[in-house]
Amino acid sequence: xxxxxxxxxxxxxRSAAARFGVPTTLAVALVLLLLLPALGLPxxxxxxxxxLCLWISLATSWTIISGFTGYFSFGHGAxxxxxxxxxxxxxxxxxILVCLVIAAALAALLSLGMGAVIFRVxxxxxxxxxxxxxxxxxxxATIVLNTPIDGGPGxxxxxxxxxxxxxxxxxxxxxxxxxxxxxxxxxxxxxQYGRLGRGLFAIADDEDVAExxxxxxxxxxxxxxxxxxxxxxxxxxxxxxFVSYVTVSETFSSTVALFVILMSVIGGMRHxxxxxxxxxxxxxxxxxxxxxxxxxxxxxxxxxxxxxxTLFLPEGVAGFVQKQVHKRRAAASSNTDTAPHALxxxxxxxxxxxxTERPILLKGENISLAFRGVQALDGVNFDIRQGxxxxxxxxxxxxxxxxxxxxxxxxxxxTGRLLFEGHDLAQMPAHRIARLGLARTFQxxxxxxxxxxxxxxxxxxxxxxxxxxxxxxxxKALETLDFVGLANRAGAFPSELNLHxxxxxxxARALVSDARLVMLDEVLAGLTPSEITSAIAMVxxxxxxxxxxxxxxxxxxxxxxxxxxxxxxxxxxxxxEGDPRTVMDDPAVIRAYLGTSDAxx
Amino acid sequence: MSATLFxxxxxxxxxxxxxxxxxxxxMSLSWRYLRVINIAHFGLVFLAAYMTYEFAGVRGYSAxxxxxxxxxxxFVLGVIQQVLILRFNVNEFSSLIVTYGLAIIAEAVIQLIWxxxxxxxxxxxxxxxxxxxTLLLPVADILLVVIAVGLCVATWAAMRFTWLGKALRAxxxxxxxxAAFGVPNQRLLLLVSGFSAALASVAGxxxxxxxxxxxxxxxxxxxxxxxxxxxxxxxxxxxxLAAGMLIGVSEAITMAITAxxxxxxxxxxxxxxLLVLWPQRV
Numbered sequence: 068x069x070x071x072x073x074x075x076x077x078x079x080x081r082s083a084a085a086r087f088g089v090p091t092t093l094a095v096a097l098v099l100l101l102l103l104p105a106l107g108l109p110x111x112x113x114x115x116x117x118x119l120c121l122w123i124s125l126a127t128s129w130t131i132i133s134g135f136t137g138y139f140s141f142g143h144g145a146x147x148x149x150x151x152x153x154x155x156x157x158x159x160x161x162x163i164l165v166c167l168v169i170a171a172a173l174a175a176l177l178s179l180g181m182g183a184v185i186f187r188v189x190x191x192x193x194x195x196x197x198x199x200x201x202x203x204x205x206x207x208a209t210i211v212l213n214t215p216i217d218g219g220p221g222x223x224x225x226x227x228x229x230x231x232x233x234x235x236x237x238x239x240x241x242x243x244x245x246x247x248x249x250x251x252x253x254x255x256x257x258x259q260y261g262r263l264g265r266g267l268f269a270i271a272d273d274e275d276v277a278e279x280x281x282x283x284x285x286x287x288x289x290x291x292x293x294x295x296x297x298x299x300x301x302x303x304x305x306x307x308x309f310v311s312y313v314t315v316s317e318t319f320s321s322t323v324a325l326f327v328i329l330m331s332v333i334g335g336m337r338h339x340x341x342x343x344x345x346x347x348x349x350x351x352x353x354x355x356x357x358x359x360x361x362x363x364x365x366x367x368x369x370x371x372x373x374x375x376x377t378l379f380l381p382e383g384v385a386g387f388v389q390k391q392v393h394k395r396r397a398a399a400s401s402n403t404d405t406a407p408h409a410l411x412x413x414x415x416x417x418x419x420x421x422x423t424e425r426p427i428l429l430k431g432e433n434i435s436l437a438f439r440g441v442q443a444l445d446g447v448n449f450d451i452r453q454g455x456x457x458x459x460x461x462x463x464x465x466x467x468x469x470x471x472x473x474x475x476x477x478x479x480x481x482t483g484r485l486l487f488e489g490h491d492l493a494q495m496p497a498h499r500i501a502r503l504g505l506a507r508t509f510q511x512x513x514x515x516x517x518x519x520x521x522x523x524x525x526x527x528x529x530x531x532x533x534x535x536x537x538x539x540x541x542x543k544a545l546e547t548l549d550f551v552g553l554a555n556r557a558g559a560f561p562s563e564l565n566l567h568x569x570x571x572x573x574x575a576r577a578l579v580s581d582a583r584l585v586m587l588d589e590v591l592a593g594l595t596p597s598e599i600t601s602a603i604a605m606v607x608x609x610x611x612x613x614x615x616x617x618x619x620x621x622x623x624x625x626x627x628x629x630x631x632x633x634x635x636x637x638x639x640x641x642x643x644e645g646d647p648r649t650v651m652d653d654p655a656v657i658r659a660y661l662g663t664s665d666a667x668x
Numbered sequence: 669m670s671a672t673l674f675x676x677x678x679x680x681x682x683x684x685x686x687x688x689x690x691x692x693x694x695m696s697l698s699w700r701y702l703r704v705i706n707i708a709h710f711g712l713v714f715l716a717a718y719m720t721y722e723f724a725g726v727r728g729y730s731a732x733x734x735x736x737x738x739x740x741x742x743f744v745l746g747v748i749q750q751v752l753i754l755r756f757n758v759n760e761f762s763s764l765i766v767t768y769g770l771a772i773i774a775e776a777v778i779q780l781i782w783x784x785x786x787x788x789x790x791x792x793x794x795x796x797x798x799x800x801x802t803l804l805l806p807v808a809d810i811l812l813v814v815i816a817v818g819l820c821v822a823t824w825a826a827m828r829f830t831w832l833g834k835a836l837r838a839x840x841x842x843x844x845x846x847a848a849f850g851v852p853n854q855r856l857l858l859l860v861s862g863f864s865a866a867l868a869s870v871a872g873x874x875x876x877x878x879x880x881x882x883x884x885x886x887x888x889x890x891x892x893x894x895x896x897x898x899x900x901x902x903x904x905x906x907x908x909l910a911a912g913m914l915i916g917v918s919e920a921i922t923m924a925i926t927a928x929x930x931x932x933x934x935x936x937x938x939x940x941x942l943l944v945l946w947p948q949r950v
Contacts, residue, residue, distance in 0.1 A: 139761070187943075199940070199943075201891060202894070205891045205936065206936045206937075209931075325772065367772075367773055367777070370773040373766075374765075374770065
């Protein structure tokens with residue numbers, strides 16, 4: 068591979084200031100908030116600050132599941148309610164900190180149970196999640212109402228023991244709120260820039276592709292949901308003490324769900340600070356309106372704000388700012404832009420050992436798959452040998468892409484086994500197959516649209532076969548982008564790339580984690596003749612004499628130039644296999660491509 | 669439980685289920701054919717209910733006349749909403765948020781006009797009961813079942829057998845190709861949205877006839893109706909009707925066995941069971 072270009076321009080590496088600055092700022096903010104009561108603030112000011120902390124915690128925690136993964140929860144109120152009723156029932160007999168832990172655990176358990184059910188359904192998953200979380204709120208409310216947890220009349224919080232830090236238990240509530248709010252921001256910040264966050268953002272953009280690159284999407288969604296709910300439970304447990312009287316109708320009303328969505332939509336859901344911005348804005352508006360005794364007007368304003376923000380500011384304040392920053396960066400870098408893609412010289416081809424001498428890397432046995440009666444694959448047997456470039460060809464609809472989808476785990480075959488180093492891939496989820504070192508590209512590129520080119524490749528580097536830690540992944544991603552000629556586009560978004568570049572981005576994602584088997588699905592389709600020449604050279608360099616490649620292609624020039632061996636599918640059946648020149652002379656193959664023997668004339 | 673109590677429970681479940689189906693029909697159609705998850709539908713239902721209360725109850729006009737006027741009026745409202753949604757190119761997910769915002773505004777406006785207190789519309793003509801053996805069948809409820817079943821079956825037949833339904837389904841599968849074969853996609857979408865809103869007005873009239881109204885109840889219907897819509901299958905009127913009845917009857921029996929306040933748990937238990945046991949259905 069090309070040498071490391073650590074100081075390639077235009078790459079938005081996060082500076083040391085950003086990396087250490089945020090945690091430091093949060094720590095300082097916490098200390099200031101905790102010292103504030105020493106000044107002897109008026110009580111209403113303290114309770115306003117407390118409300119800010121409450122909504123920052125709720126909105127930010129909601130964003131961990133709903134903003135980062137795109138799964139909208141209408142049930143945040145349920146987790147918050149679980150927290151409230153935890154203190155309402157246990158607050159008198161247990162120390163408050165124990166109550167908070169129990170509240171977090173109960174809320175997390177509830178979310179894990181819900182998530183385990185909902186996240187299994189593949190179709191309609193976003194909508195279903197929204198509705199079932201909404202439904203869950205009603206169920207939880209009903210259960211609380213009908214059991215001694217509440218029983219109907221509501222619960223007074225009498226005898227909750229609070230430590231008096233500033234000689235005033237109201238201040239203690241505020242201090243608890245401040246700790247939870249800052250803690251939530253810190254957790255969300257670390258999630259966003261950590262491994263979990265990268266996986267979640269990838270899931271939000273294209274869950275199937277994320278899974279195919281190795282992101283364990285089911286587990287990650289559950290983890291995010293549990294963290295999000297646990298925080299809601301904790302702040303609910305604190306808030307119960309603040310209100311000192313909890314009722315089912317107040318606790319489980321639509322207010323919480325509505326407000327957290329509104330705050331996040333306004334502030335921006337793909338940034339840890341977005342919901343906090345929205346929370347400050349909405350809480351202030353609400354405080355002003357309600358203290359002016361026009362709660363109804365506040366509801367109308369909030370409803371309108373929700374609609375207008377969705378229509379005109381779809382990425383929120385934080386998203387808008389990020390976009391402006393990106394634009395400015397892109398404008399500044401355009402001066403230093405070099406030619407988009409230097410032609411890669413074709414590497415001399417080493418005399419390869421003959422195909423049959425190589426050991427088998429992957430063995431497909433009797434693979435069949437039918438879609439509603441269409442037999443897409445019909446008892447296909449094949450071998451992929453270590454280090455070869457295997458051409459997979461056939462007319463349109465012959466099952467080539469289906470076979471790729473089976474090998475990478477997107478489809479489960481009806482019958483058959485796929486043996487790869489003692490593992491049967493046929494029954495394995497896609498992310499585990501990626502982990503084993505199989506990578507693929509898509510015929511129509513499917514980059515994550517909201518992630519930069521560099522981040523797109525980093526997801527593959529961190530979750531694919533090599534599973535690099537973040538900093539190594541960044542370096543590897545830059546190397547790979549350099550290799551495919553996209554180094555100077557690392558900071559761009561996929562929408563700013565042309566088709567040729569997006570195909571090379573696909574390649575970079577497939578290559579970055581040193582996959583042992585790379586499946587290239589029609590990488591040449593749609594390219595101009597000169598782009599095809601450079602792409603063929605690229606494939607040869609990717610192969611490097613040793614990497615195993617499955618090459619699906621219609622362009623016969625490329626197939627004959629590149630492949631060591633061919634397998635040919637027609638109507639789901641394997642009709643020929645072997646040396647390219649021999650296979651192409653096979654009458655069955657000619658029939659499949661050109662028609663019956665009369666046509667040969 | 670005595671046979672009479674059981675029979676009466678099943679009956680009241682069928683009545684409630686009919687209303688779920690009637691409320692869900694417009695929602696199901698717009699979700700399937702417009703890709704709009706229309707929470708504002710409930711705002712429309714209650715707006716129609718309050719207008720029925722206002723004009724037929726307070727001002728004493730004929731309920732039938734009010735209903736016949738509401739239908740075209742709401743058709744127009746539905747078309748306007750869809751025009752705006754198309755104009756702003758709102759996708760399926762944003763539609764959920766935008767229409768949620770609309771429902772919130774509708775709730776506030778209703779509260780502004782009619783206050784947050786409970787109101788009740790008494791209709792004398794539909795006040796009576798029909799007695800069948802030991803069972804009591806309120807006239808208004810019978811009318812509800814007839815209308816709900818009639819509308820669901822008619823909608824199903826229209827989607828299935830008429831040119832209109834086929835054009836709609838073609839447009840859903842592939843708008844560009846349907847358009848190339850002469851399907852006026854845009855106008856069909858407006859027709860569906862108008863029809864959905866008109867259905868909301870019909871449902872609203874029955875809500876006014878049968879229930880005590882309060883603005884805070886608007887979204888309380890949301891969960892159960894959504895459950896029926898999902899259970900029945902999007903855009904499937906007959907499935908919706910069956911799902912509505914199933915939910916209604918199981919709620920009613922739960923209420924008879926335990927306490928009425930447990931009823932909300934039923935539809936979601938059914939929905940969650942469905943997801944666990946039969947995930948490909950949804």
